[in-house]
Amino acid sequence: MAGEGSAAAFDDEAEPTVTIGEYIEGIEAEELEADLVLGGDDGKECTYGGGYLKRQAVFSCLTCVPAGVGGVCTACSLACHDGHEVVELWTKRKFRCDCGNSKFGGHPCKLCPEKDPENSANSYNHNFKGSYCTCGRPYPDPEAKEQVEMIQCCICEDWFHEDHIGLNSIEEIPHDEEGEPLYEDFICQKCSPDCYFLKLYPDTVWASRTQNSVSQASTTDSTVMDGGPSHDNIEKRENGSLANHLNCENTYGDDNCPKDNAAPEKAILDDSSDRKCKLGMDIGTNTTLVDSEKKLPFFMSKGWREVICRCETCTNFYGEQGVAYLIDKDDSIEEYEKVAKQKREKKLEQQEGAEANFLNSLDHVQKIEILSGINDMKNEFQSFLESFDPTKPVTSEDIKAVFENLAKKKRQRLS
Structure with a gap:
């Protein structure tokens, strides 16, 4: 019995193994994730010639620009800043590559040497110095025992820890049962006053912490309990959709709810053409009642940008507020x-x-040779994995032996 217990303990301590198929799937998943971050950029050409791109992956080289007031494109991060202290910033809007300009101390760009001294339309925040959120910590944080999830504001494009966005609890963030976000965009509490006009829109533009199923939509004036029997977690539905976090009957409680006189009456959307205002009002005169003491983050539902009015008056207002990109499909x-x-x-x-x-x-003989080589490699790796002791590390000698066996089989096949 003792021996069985020892064997079980040894099995628990053994490192998990993966098949070649699982390993390849993992590599493909990592490649896909990288492509999503880089926007499909193959990293071969500097993007400077494209001007201020609507959105691109941007990196900050602290070796070249310690002040954090310069950003480079993917290609330049690889070709010109290899081995440097480079901060990955994910994506930024309307940014032009700075590599090699006056901020880089006389070191020209290897890919595109001819550049203006500065890109005056570029904007830089503390992310370029390697700090994020209201706490100003780096990511990953070397002092943190566990890395906390971060989300990006679609306005200022800063990144925030979920427990630093001005909510009572991260449970108030719209997530499904698996923890996946139910929102498309997040607007931080600092930027939300600039987007106060969004409160004029119906609740369909706001993400809820509970998915709104067909059965829920057919029932009105009922309540949903989420996360336990706490009264703070009760959400009241209005007109078949769950009340959003900006209404006074919400999960945040009275302390986090804007005062009644600070919330303008919501409009009923008019599905007319872009020339006619969907809201039927001048939003510039209906969004002045901002309660500065009740700043809350916004969580926008999926597809919310398509709902926003694009009439001339509203579009001009977005420009005045500096958020005209919100109605640009390519910005998201x-x-x-x-x-x-x-x-x-x-x-x-x-x-x-x-x-x-x-x-x-290839001719027939060459094809057979390639297919035979592939088959030999598959069999050799299969034999190696079956005979290898998973408690021991794989050494260079092990890999060398695998390829020596492959070469021996090839010689035998051709002899």
Whole structure:
């Protein structure tokens, strides 16, 4: 019995193993994630010639610009700043590559040397110095025992820890049962006053912590309990949709609810053309009652940008507020990732086409040789994994032995 217990303990301590298929799937998942962040950019050409791109991956080199007032594109981060202290900023809007300009101390860009001294339309925040959130900590945080989830404001584009966005609890963030976000965009409490006009829209633009199913939509004036029997977690539905966090009958409680006189009456959307205002009002005269002491973050529902009015009056107002990009489809992260996926699919198709063309260019004997080599490699790796002791590390000698066996089999096959 003692021996069985020791064996069980040893099994628990053994490192988990993965199959070659699982390993390849993991690599492909990492490649997809990288493509989504980089927007499908292959990192071969500097983006400076494209001007201020609507959205692109941006990096800050603290080795070259310690003050954090310069940003470079993907290609330059690889070609010009390899081995430097580089901060990955994910994506930024309307940014032009700074690499090699006056901020880089006379070190020209290797990919695009001819650049203006500065890109005056670029904007920089403390992210470029490697700090994030209201706490100003780096990410990953070397002093944190566990890295806390961070979300990006779609206005200022800063990143925030979920427990530093001005809510009583991270449970108030709209997530489904698996922890996946139910919102498309997040607007931090600092930026929300600039977007106060969004309160004029119906509750459909706001993300709720509970998914609104068909059965829920058919029932009105009922309550939903989420996260336990606490009265603070009761959400009242209005007109078939869950009340959003900006209404006074919400999960945040009275202390976090804007005063009644600070919330303008919501409009009923008019599904008319862009020339006629959907709201039927001048939003510039209906969004002045901002309660500065009740700043709350906004969580916007999926597809909310399509709802926003695009009439001339509203569009001019967005420009005055500095948020005209909110009605630009290409500005959203969702569209950015959609384009990245399309580029990735096209790249994979081209690779498959190149492989097919290569095989078609071979004669029968060459094809048989390649297929035999692939089969030998698969069998050799299979044998290695079956005979290898998972409690021991894989050494260079082990890998060398695998390829020596492959070479021996090839010699035997050709002799």
